[in-house]
Amino acid sequence: MTRAEIERVLLAWIAEGLDAKPSEERFERLALALFRLQWESGAAYRKLCAAFGRDPRGVRHWRDIPAVPTGAFKEARLAIFPPSATVRTFRTSGSSTAARGALELDDLALYDASLEATFRAFVCPDLERIRFAVLAPSAEDAPDSSLSYMFSRAVARMGTPASRFLVGTDGWDPDAAIAELAGTRDPLALVGTAFAFVHLLDRLAERGRGLALPAGTRVMETGGFKGRSRELGREELHDAIAAALGVPRARIVNQYGMCELASQFYEPTLRTGVPSDVKRVPPWVRTRAVDPTSGLDVAAGEAGVLVHYDLANVGSVLAVQTSDLGEMEGSGFRVLGRLRGAEARGCSLAADALLGTP
């Protein structure tokens, strides 16, 4: 299959929505075709496959497709098209001195289709448009942030004209955000980074006040803390949001995504009405929890490293190994936390702590 054929079939699949009948055969066929395309067109990926003794002749199943750890995005350009064709680059967060991973895109059609299908299904399943209040910068203010791109796209496609980004290039004013939220009479989609929510909650606590956001409001938080606020566990954060903003727990969801992937994963709480910490996997994605040494699935209920196979990642690599520990639950997964340099490493410095990697 050519790239154009893969994209056409995939766009049609995404258009069927989240409730399309899962098809292992369809996924397998597309994944193997895409792997072959990415192996043929991506020099860096081909080099990685060669180092691990893999090529399309030996890959018979999507599970055999070599996954690229996210750290490798810092080392090499993994796009399968020439740099001149790049229309958008998303970069991982990081300090200015550390190398940052990048996902380059030469076409946003698939990226947008996947993003919109899942965002609508899991955040706005009950209405066409809603007023957004975004605790993150817009794509205009943060052009290399995939998160900002997602929020901007969601606002454009699902937001009312009253939607607002409450964080700008110079940061944000929690008091102004509180005033904006307190003044609204419409149901909101209050979305943003977890650390921004923590700042908002802390400011509300300092002022000794809470909000009662209008009925129909939903909250979506994402993105971890990255040292920008105190850290709260998911349960604790959702409880605190419910208490401080007057939004029921059944209307608060966590989204899990990463710069290196085109697709995102959500808790299905707003679709089912029941709070859940299990992330749903879109039909065009597969997720495994693996033992990193063997590359095999861990036993059911055991923790492994999460690996995603995202067909919407047409322009780079479809198989991405994360730095997250997780466990599978049915076809979904639960995120258990970041893999951390273990205490047992000895006394050597962790690679992440070393500054100045050129």
Place this chain on the structure above:
Amino acid sequence: MRELVELAGARGALEPQRVTRALAETFARWAAPHSSERAQLSRDHGIYSPPVIERGIELALAGWTEHALSALRARELADPCWVPPVTAVWLAGSIPTAAFSALALPLLAGSAVYAKPSSADPLSARLFAESLARTDPAVGAALAVGGDAKALDEADAVVAHGSDATIAAIRVRVGARPFLGYGHKLSLAAVGPAVEPLVAARRLALDAALWDGRGCLSPSWALCVDSPRGRAAELARALASALEELEEELPRGRLDTAEAAELVELRARAAVREGTRLEMAAGASTWTVALESGDVRPPPGIFRFVSIVPVPDLESLGGFCGPLAPQLSCIGHAGFGIERPRLAELAAAAGVSRLCPLGRMQLPPLDWNHDGQPPLRPLLRWLDQESPEG
């Protein structure tokens, strides 16, 4: 804390000759052929393979003799001084011999020790304390192993190992009391033109294999003066063979999920890096050698992952080390001949506190000025008394 009061009472036994002898005999117990202590630690440690623990301890303790202990004590406590009655020692990491020296040094100075073992290695400190008590019960009574963080507030001095963040937090807590902090560090190997690559590779392989490359003295990179061109490639090939051979003799220990993922990522990063050539254990994660193209600083290796970085000359080696200055600990070297004084200059400028022959990186002497700090003196206080007569 009641334990600190008891420890202060027990320090009467830490009379110089007695504590020196007790420590030397304890080290000898651990280093002896068929040592029961070493055997127990090898069996139960859980992170390293038994042969690595056996060999690592045997080699490291070979020089930790009564003579070496006496000389160290004489050097550090030359004049009468105040010795903290009780020192709290907070351990980190998983390397047994690092725990042994951390416990032994304050005792040698005459300070009782309250030690908190590392969560990764709760055994080494406990077994060392038990063997010291068997050697000399009175000296052994001056070493307690526990986990009460109040000791950080109540001990007369504190020695702490751990991440920079941990050290900084403990330093604040300790305030004006004597404090010795050891943050996490990195080391590297340097191979000059005056050594056969095969010889250098064998020594480097031992440095990488002992403690599985986890320690701050493990070679995170091996810089090789690539003159004539091709020596670095030769070193890489020889190192791969040497690590493969050592895997029989000193098998690598287990990796937990996070560590295994870290190694997979290191390998993948090397695999996609422009100009890097990768050699790996066949079908296993036990060793990896990455031959770099020469103009990069790859991520530091760990778990027997060694990056060979070719450099054109010794001065370029200095350029590689410079930006690492706050984090560099040791350079293990071979083949620099008459250029060794210049290597020492460059190393000192980069903040390195130890230069040693390749093959001995994991075997620091007991009197090593760890991270540039004297091993005992920062814990002590001197009072200069000038006579009225002048």
